[in-house]
Amino acid sequence: MFKQTAAITAMNIRSIPQRLGMSLAAIVSIAFVVGVLLAFMAMANGFCATVSGTGAEDVAVMLRAGSQAELNSNMSRDEVLLVERGPGIAAGGNGAPVTSAELYVIVDGKKRGSGTDANLPLRGVGPEGPQMRAGFTMTEGRMFEPGAAELIVGEGVIREFSGFELGEEIRLGTNTWRVVGVFSTGGTVFDSEIWSEIGVLQNLYSRGSSVQSMRAQMTSPEAIEELQAYVENEPRLNLDVQSEKEFLASQAGGTVTLIKFLGWPLAVAMAIGALAGAWNTMYSSVDARTKEIATLRAIGFSGFAAFLGTMIESLALAILGGILGAVAAYLLFDGISASTLGGGFTQVVFSFAVTPASLIAAMILAIIVGFLAGFFPAMRAARVPLLAVHQD
Amino acid sequence: MNGATLVRKNLFRKKLRAILLLFSILIAFLIFAVLGAFNKTLNAGVETAAADRLVTVNKINFTVSMPYAYWGRVASVEGVKNVSQANWFGGYYQEPRNFVQTFAVDPETYMRAYPELEFTQGSAEAFFNNRQCLAVGADLALQYEWNVGERVPLNSNIWQQQDGTSDWDFDICAIFDAEDDNVPANYALFHYEYFNESLAFNRDQVGWLIINTEDPSMNDAVSQRIDAMFANSPAETETTTEAAFSKAFIEQLGNIGLIITLVTGAAFATILMIVGTTMVMAINERTREIAVMKTIGFPAPRIFRMVLSESLLLSLIGGLLGIGLAASLIWLMSQSPAVSGSLPGLSVGWRVTFIGIGFMIALGLITGLIPAWNAMRANIAEAFGKV
Numbered sequence: 001m002f003k004q005t006a007a008i009t010a011m012n013i014r015s016i017p018q019r020l021g022m023s024l025a026a027i028v029s030i031a032f033v034v035g036v037l038l039a040f041m042a043m044a045n046g047f048c049a050t051v052s053g054t055g056a057e058d059v060a061v062m063l064r065a066g067s068q069a070e071l072n073s074n075m076s077r078d079e080v081l082l083v084e085r086g087p088g089i090a091a092g093g094n095g096a097p098v099t100s101a102e103l104y105v106i107v108d109g110k111k112r113g114s115g116t117d118a119n120l121p122l123r124g125v126g127p128e129g130p131q132m133r134a135g136f137t138m139t140e141g142r143m144f145e146p147g148a149a150e151l152i153v154g155e156g157v158i159r160e161f162s163g164f165e166l167g168e169e170i171r172l173g174t175n176t177w178r179v180v181g182v183f184s185t186g187g188t189v190f191d192s193e194i195w196s197e198i199g200v201l202q203n204l205y206s207r208g209s210s211v212q213s214m215r216a217q218m219t220s221p222e223a224i225e226e227l228q229a230y231v232e233n234e235p236r237l238n239l240d241v242q243s244e245k246e247f248l249a250s251q252a253g254g255t256v257t258l259i260k261f262l263g264w265p266l267a268v269a270m271a272i273g274a275l276a277g278a279w280n281t282m283y284s285s286v287d288a289r290t291k292e293i294a295t296l297r298a299i300g301f302s303g304f305a306a307f308l309g310t311m312i313e314s315l316a317l318a319i320l321g322g323i324l325g326a327v328a329a330y331l332l333f334d335g336i337s338a339s340t341l342g343g344g345f346t347q348v349v350f351s352f353a354v355t356p357a358s359l360i361a362a363m364i365l366a367i368i369v370g371f372l373a374g375f376f377p378a379m380r381a382a383r384v385p386l387l388a389v390h391q392d
Numbered sequence: 393m394n395g396a397t398l399v400r401k402n403l404f405r406k407k408l409r410a411i412l413l414l415f416s417i418l419i420a421f422l423i424f425a426v427l428g429a430f431n432k433t434l435n436a437g438v439e440t441a442a443a444d445r446l447v448t449v450n451k452i453n454f455t456v457s458m459p460y461a462y463w464g465r466v467a468s469v470e471g472v473k474n475v476s477q478a479n480w481f482g483g484y485y486q487e488p489r490n491f492v493q494t495f496a497v498d499p500e501t502y503m504r505a506y507p508e509l510e511f512t513q514g515s516a517e518a519f520f521n522n523r524q525c526l527a528v529g530a531d532l533a534l535q536y537e538w539n540v541g542e543r544v545p546l547n548s549n550i551w552q553q554q555d556g557t558s559d560w561d562f563d564i565c566a567i568f569d570a571e572d573d574n575v576p577a578n579y580a581l582f583h584y585e586y587f588n589e590s591l592a593f594n595r596d597q598v599g600w601l602i603i604n605t606e607d608p609s610m611n612d613a614v615s616q617r618i619d620a621m622f623a624n625s626p627a628e629t630e631t632t633t634e635a636a637f638s639k640a641f642i643e644q645l646g647n648i649g650l651i652i653t654l655v656t657g658a659a660f661a662t663i664l665m666i667v668g669t670t671m672v673m674a675i676n677e678r679t680r681e682i683a684v685m686k687t688i689g690f691p692a693p694r695i696f697r698m699v700l701s702e703s704l705l706l707s708l709i710g711g712l713l714g715i716g717l718a719a720s721l722i723w724l725m726s727q728s729p730a731v732s733g734s735l736p737g738l739s740v741g742w743r744v745t746f747i748g749i750g751f752m753i754a755l756g757l758i759t760g761l762i763p764a765w766n767a768m769r770a771n772i773a774e775a776f777g778k779v
Contacts (some may be wrong), residue, residue, distance in 0.1 A: 021669035029416075029662040038660050066558065068488055071455070072550040073592070106453040113647060116640040119453060171453050173626045205456075217431065266423060270659055273419030276412040277666035283408065284673065319425075340646040345455070 004301045008309030010035045011292070012285065013316065019285060023317055026281040029274035030321025030369055031328065034362045038329035039236045041261025041358035043338070044256050051252035051342060054188035055245035057221040060089075060133055060229070062214040062239045069251070069344050070213045075239070077209040082237055086230040088223030092128070098217035101128040106346055107172060107194065109161035111339070118339070119345040120157060120164075122172075124201030124211075129373040132215055133185045141181030146197050147207050149204075150182040156191035156349030160339045164194060174241035175204055182290055188249060192339070192349040215244065251343030253378050271369050276375035282314050286381045292379055294388035303382035310378035311371075318370020322363045329362075330354045395694070399701045402678070409670065410706070416666050417700050417710025417755070418717065420659040421748055425718030427652045428744035433649060433735045436574045437638030444473075445505065447637040448601040448618055451628040454478070455635075458627045463498075469608040469617050473601055476501035479548035479584065479599035482550040485536060492532065492546060495599075496587035499527075503601045508575055513540045514566030526562035529577030530569035535733030538564050544587035546580075552592040560586070576736040603631070608705035611676040660751065668759045671703050675763035681768050681777035696768040703760025704753065715745055 012210070016023050062083060066071035080101045089097040103124035108117040123129075127146075130136045144150035153164045163170065168179045176198070185191055202208065218224055221243065228241045242250075293306050334354040342348035404410045419523050432439070448466065450456040457479070467475045483494035499520050503509060511519070512530060519527045528538055528545070538544065547559045562582060569577045579626045588595055605614045615631035632640075642648065675682075682695060719740045725731050726738045 019673075021672060025665035025669045028665050032662045036655055039654075066488065066547065067549050069549070106455045108451070108453045111643060114643045116643040117453075118644045119639075169630075173628070174624070190518065245514060266655060269419055269423055270662065273416040273662060274666075276416040276419070277662065280412045280666065280670055282410055283412075284670075338646060340436040341644045380548070 001305065003300065004305035005308040005312070008293075008296065008301065008305050009312045012289070012309050012313040015285075015289065016313075019281065019288065019335035022281040022284060023305075025374070026128055026274075026278040026317050027324060029277045030318050032273045033267055033270045033327035034325030034366050035329045035332075037091070037263060037362050038152065038326060038358055039333050039364060040259055041276055041328070041361070042333045042352040042354045044356060045355050046338075046353040047259065047340065047342075047348065047351055048252055048256045050187060051189050051255075051348060052245070052249035055243070055248035056132075056217045057245045057355055058136060058223070059168065059241050059244040060216045060218055060224050060227055060241055061244050061247045062216070062241050063212075063247075064379075065240050066236045067240070070102075071106065071345055073104075073212045075101070075211050075214060077211075079237055079239070080211060080214055082234060083216065083227075083231070083239070084212060085286050086227045088218050088220075088226040090219045092131050098128050098132070100126045100132055100215045101198065101211040102126070102129060102213050102346070103198055103205070103207060104212045105201065105205055107170075108159050108163075109157065109347070110163050111347075112162055116162065118334065119267045119341070119346045120161060120194055121192070121344060122151075122201065124193050124198035126198050128217075129195070129215075131195075132217055133188070133190050135186040135188070136190075137147040137182045137184055138181050144180055144195070144197055144288040147200065148181045148197070149175050149200055150184050150196065151177050152195050153179055154191035154193050154195075155182060155184045155350075156187075156337075156339070157194060158182055158335050160192075160349045167335075173204055179215075189342070192342075192347055212324065227285075230313075234331065234382045253343075255340065255342065255361070262324065268363065271343055271365055275369050275373055278314065278369060279316065279377070281317070282310060282373050282377035285313060286310055286377045286384075289381075290384055290388050293384045294386055297384060298389055306354075306380035306384065307378045310381040311374040312373025313379070315367065315370040318366045318373065319363075322366030325366070326354075326362060330359075395698060395701070399698055399705060402698075403702050403705055404515065406674075409674070413667055413670055413706060414710040415715070416639045416663050417486045417707060418714040418725060420656075420663045420720075421711040421714025421752070422718045423659045424656045425715045425744055425748060426722060427449040427656060428747070429718070429722045430735070431648065431652050431739045432574075432741055433738045434642055434645075434743065435638075436576060436737055437596060438635050438642070440508075440572060441633065441635035441638055442506075442508075442604075443633075444605045444611070445634040446603040446605060446611060446615060446631050447634055448603060448629050449488055449637075451619075451630045454485075454600060456627075457594060457599055458601075458629065460596040460598055462575040462622065462627070462629070462729070463598055463601060465621065466601055466603065466618055469614060469621065471607075471614040471617070473606045473607050474501055474604040475505045475603045476505040477584065477598040477600070478502065478602060479597075480550070481546070481587070483546040483580070483581075484549060485544065488547075488549065488568045490536075492536075492740050494526075494546060495579065495581055496584045497581050498584050499525075499581065502602070505604055508570045509568045509577070510570065511566050512569050516566070518565040519581075523563050523583050524561065524563050525565040527566040527568055527581045528564055529579050529736075530567055531576065531578040531732045531736040532580055533564075533567050535578070537729075539572050540564055540567060551587075551594075553590040554592050556592070560590075573737040573739065575679065576735045582585050582718065590627070602634075602729075618739070636640050660755070664755065664758065666707065666756065671706075671763045672766070673768050675699055676774070678767075679770055679775045682770050683772045686772050692768045699764035700757070700760040702765070704756030707752045707756035707759065710748075711748060711755070712775065715748050717739065 082298040092098045109120040333352045339347045339349040479496040481490040552652040
């Protein structure tokens with residue numbers, strides 16, 4: 001049995017060059033399906049990893065209740081002071097709670113790709129702001145001086161937008177700002193931001209002492225619940241409290257779902273098209289060899305061996321196509337930088353990520369196409385009448 | 393038996409093969425037309441922009457407001473016919489996920505700025521005279537099943553009233569729409585005065601200005617005059633055409649045009665290979681027949697035309713079925729209020745259809761050329777020798 005199948009498979013595969021064009025068409029069409037699927041998945045995964053993959057579980061984010069995004073939120077100085085008195089907040093070296101009240105406004109940057117204006121977040125941070133982001137490092141230049149109209153810019157901004165290079169002077173309102181440093185947080189969403197000292201920014205935007213959001217370093221992830229309870233029971237506070245991880249995940253959700261909702265139907269539609277092509281290839285493969293198959297059957301090969309031979313040929317073409325598509329998608333898309341409008345109504349710079357899970361999903365899709373494309377032609381091969389020996 | 397019958401019979405001589413080929417062509421054109429429809433809707437703001445309309449925003453970014461006084465100052469600029477102002481309300485209905493695109497505007501100048509909008513229920517007077525009126529776009533009214541005479545509260549995720557609440561009560565007193573389906577009507581408008589007087593913060597500010605110039609040829613001059621007027625002030629401005637403003641906004645989402653080009657490119661490359669190789673094989677199988685036809689006097693150019701017609705017919709049938717299926721799917725989707733609310737005017741449209749037909753002809757010619765050439769050049773003696 002095994003020998004028979006192996007013999008027929010070998011014969012089938014050796015005869016592929018006779019149908020080189022059609023076999024290549026089947027391989028390439030499956031490669032395209034896998035490529036398109038992986039490109040969309042890489043986009044979704046890259047965006048998701050950037051926005052939701054990096055939020056800390058032990059940092060609480062506070063926004064005005066119902067505001068949903070930092071841009072929409074506002075908090076008074078009194079509210080900030082009240083929160084600082086809350087439970088579960090870690091104490092710094094001087095015994096004061098580690099919190100960062102922040103301002104979040106939008107400024108224009110020019111997208112390098114299109115030259116059009118795009119929304120970039122300008123965040124005013126307090127002295128504790130940087131250390132509350134894991135992995136914060138200055139990669140070029142220096143930190144802004146307190147009280148000076150100076151900016152530091154995330155790596156992602158530098159990569160995708162022009163106008164914020166080191167040393168550049170930028171006019172916002174009546175002030176001229178200077179870019180004095182470039183920072184990195186290791187590919188998180190903060191790399192798409194521009195930072196300044198909060199006091200200077202409050203002044204420029206005439207915000208007085210009000211802020212938009214507040215972050216607090218908690219003693220543990222569980223301590224957030226204590227703070228939530230405290231805020232809930234304090235009538236002077238009307239805030240939503242959640243962990244930074246939850247907050248960023250809620251910001252990423254819509255975009256990721258949208259990309260996946262586009263990617264899967266497209267890939268499935270293309271897979272159906274490719275299936276028709278592969279089917280065609282396999283039928284002609286069987287038709288072209290009707291006489292050989294009948295001969296083999298006449299000398300005692302089983303119909304099942306003929307079935308398997310065709311099936312394996314089909315699967316081999318599909319797997320070859322799948323690998324080709326996966327390798328091409330990996331080489332073309334993995335790591336490329338892009339940006340889109342994120343949940344905060346500002347640009348989020350992210351890198352496409354071709355993940356092992358998406359590679360497996362894509363290969364499964366290729367194998368399904370190969371299996372379906374092989375099944376009916378293989379049935380035909382198994383049922384070739386012995387009299388077909390006389391066919392010319 | 394005339395030429396057309398021969399082409400038809402040849403095309404379907406192997407039924408399964410023809411159907412599979414048609415199917416793969418159908419899928420490619422389905423993808424093309426569906427993506428084309430989405431692209432068209434996304435770019436509707438660019439396509440339907442009036443040539444004489446400009447938008448002035450704060451130079452820092454369009455989310456940053458400007459002093460109320462700018463509205464009056466711009467009205468006096470030479471070449472300006474009408475100026476209106478609008479503000480982003482960030483509205484939602486009952487739940488934050490029921491997002492309602494709402495603008496606080498100056499009603500009379502706003503309706504003058506957008507003459508394509510017409511009231512289908514209620515009237516302009518009702519909107520202008522009722523301070524609490526909410527004028528609702530037809531697509532939005534459909535989405536939430538709102539009717540004239542209803543009273544609805546809308547919450548803002550940005551603004552607060554002095555009493556700390558963030559919901560405003562409205563009377564739905566008018567419903568507007570545009571004759572052109574591509575003009576979106578998925579948003580609502582209300583009185584700036586009603587909004588501004590109760591604001592807890594950021595009062596007497598305007599979000600952006602909408603300007604109609606006396607003539608599109610004056611656009612550049614008017615833009616420069618406006619921006620020069622506010623240069624070196626705390627709120628500098630940036631004035632662009634409505635089309636450029638919409639385009640920049642779409643570009644913020646990413647290079648959608650490139651993504652669509654790549655996906656449809658992949659789909660077309662796939663069918664090009666599948667159909668191309670199959671046609672070559674199908675004609676090869678028929679070499680002996682072609683030799684017979686030549687022997688009985690069919691001229692070579694006629695054989696060339698026949699093979700080419702066959703591939704063209706294949707491509708046109710598959711392609712038109714694909715675009716037809718896409719049009720039906722898109723139509724079904726656009727019947728859902730949720731879709732028409734977020735993507736108003738979603739349809740395949742003539743432009744996409746005509747480009748599609750162009751691609752069908754190109755596909756038919758490319759896939760048919762080599763086999764047609766082979767058939768025309770087939771040598772009778774050699775062809776008969778072939779088994």
